[in-house]
Amino acid sequence: MIEYIDVFNGDADGITALHQWRLAYPAESTLITGVKRDIQLLENIPAKNNQELTVFDISLKSNRKFLDDHLRLKSRITWFDHHQPGTPLPEHQYLTLHLDQTPNTCTSNIVNRLLGGKYLKWAVVGAFGDSLYELGVELAKKAGCTESERQELEELGTLINYNAYGDSLEDLHFQPLQVYQEMQDFVDPSGFCQSSQIFKGLRLGFKDDFSHLVDIRMDDFESNGAIAYLPDEKWARRLIGTYANQLSSQSPNRPHAILRKKRDGWLVSVRAPELNPVGADVLCSSFETGGGRPKAAGINMLPGDQLSKFIDQFRCHFIQ
Numbered sequence: 678m679i680e681y682i683d684v685f686n687g688d689a690d691g692i693t694a695l696h697q698w699r700l701a702y703p704a705e706s707t708l709i710t711g712v713k714r715d716i717q718l719l720e721n722i723p724a725k726n727n728q729e730l731t732v733f734d735i736s737l738k739s740n741r742k743f744l745d746d747h748l749r750l751k752s753r754i755t756w757f758d759h760h761q762p763g764t765p766l767p768e769h770q771y772l773t774l775h776l777d778q779t780p781n782t783c784t785s786n787i788v789n790r791l792l793g794g795k796y797l798k799w800a801v802v803g804a805f806g807d808s809l810y811e812l813g814v815e816l817a818k819k820a821g822c823t824e825s826e827r828q829e830l831e832e833l834g835t836l837i838n839y840n841a842y843g844d845s846l847e848d849l850h851f852q853p854l855q856v857y858q859e860m861q862d863f864v865d866p867s868g869f870c871q872s873s874q875i876f877k878g879l880r881l882g883f884k885d886d887f888s889h890l891v892d893i894r895m896d897d898f899e900s901n902g903a904i905a906y907l908p909d910e911k912w913a914r915r916l917i918g919t920y921a922n923q924l925s926s927q928s929p930n931r932p933h934a935i936l937r938k939k940r941d942g943w944l945v946s947v948r949a950p951e952l953n954p955v956g957a958d959v960l961c962s963s964f965e966t967g968g969g970r971p972k973a974a975g976i977n978m979l980p981g982d983q984l985s986k987f988i989d990q991f992r993c994h995f996i997q
């Protein structure tokens with residue numbers, strides 16, 4: 678007997694991509710997911726005979742060696758994603774790839790296109806979750822949403838995406854698995870918003886987490902950007918990504934860095950100015966544990982004694 682395994686990122690894009698797919702092709706499946714950062718999810722699945730894996734919104738590159746193990750045992754694998762897949766792309770008779778790295782798309786839209794827009798409103802949720810505002814608006818228009826419906830789907834996407842941030846599953850308000858399972862009953866996201874305890878819970882949690890921000894330290898370098906400092910607490914671990922997105926859209930011409938305290942240093946998230954989204958990767962890569970994309974990059978561990986060096990470099994890096 679074939680074992681179906683669905684592997685998905687625990688953020689809004691991953692969850693709504695899977696949800697659309699399983700609305701179209703129902704199956705009893707084993708579900709594998711994690712926090713947003715947890716992208717090496719194939720590592721957790723022992724390769725066996727007679728498996729069929731469907732993968733959503735995690736990078737092929739980060740899972741390549743585990744993918745090869747599964748293919749060797751002739752698992753059928755279908756992969757939907759929009760992150761850099763690495764080269765060369767694997768080719769195998771049992772592997773089907775639906776990859777698209779154009780900047781203005783996301784995994785739930787890749788699935789949506791393949792299904793001919795059948796569950797379009799869930800793709801709207803996924804697009805807003807991945808901060809793809811223009812795509813969200815465009816898809817909402819196609820779906821015939823009123824402005825208040827569009828806003829509701831935007832809020833839902835933002836909240837589910839926010840829920841996926843944290844160092845571990847213990848940091849989260851709701852387990853991503855639970856979010857998906859509660860969603861399974863709803864063909865239409867508006868119904869989910871009306872009835873779901875998760876939606877209500879996330880609204881409250883989000884508001885509560887944001888209320889902590891009034892006390893934080895912020896260095897403002899005017900046109901050279903701003904740096905926010907967060908403590909090593911659950912609310913900060915949850916909020917960091919959503920807060921970074923919010924700062925960027927409030928001041929789109931400035932770069933931002935958010936530093937979150939770790940035991941011996943800082944976890945750093947950098948966002949290049951939204952109106953000129955380049956350079957974040959170059960800045961972060963000059964530190965030992967840094968890397969990322971031109972628009973958004975980070976440093977996993979900035980040692981405490983390198984903080985002033987980082988601040989100096991950040992202040993002059995984005996000046997044109």
Ligand SMILES: [Mn+2]
Nearest residue numbers: 690734783807
């Ligand atoms: Mn995504």
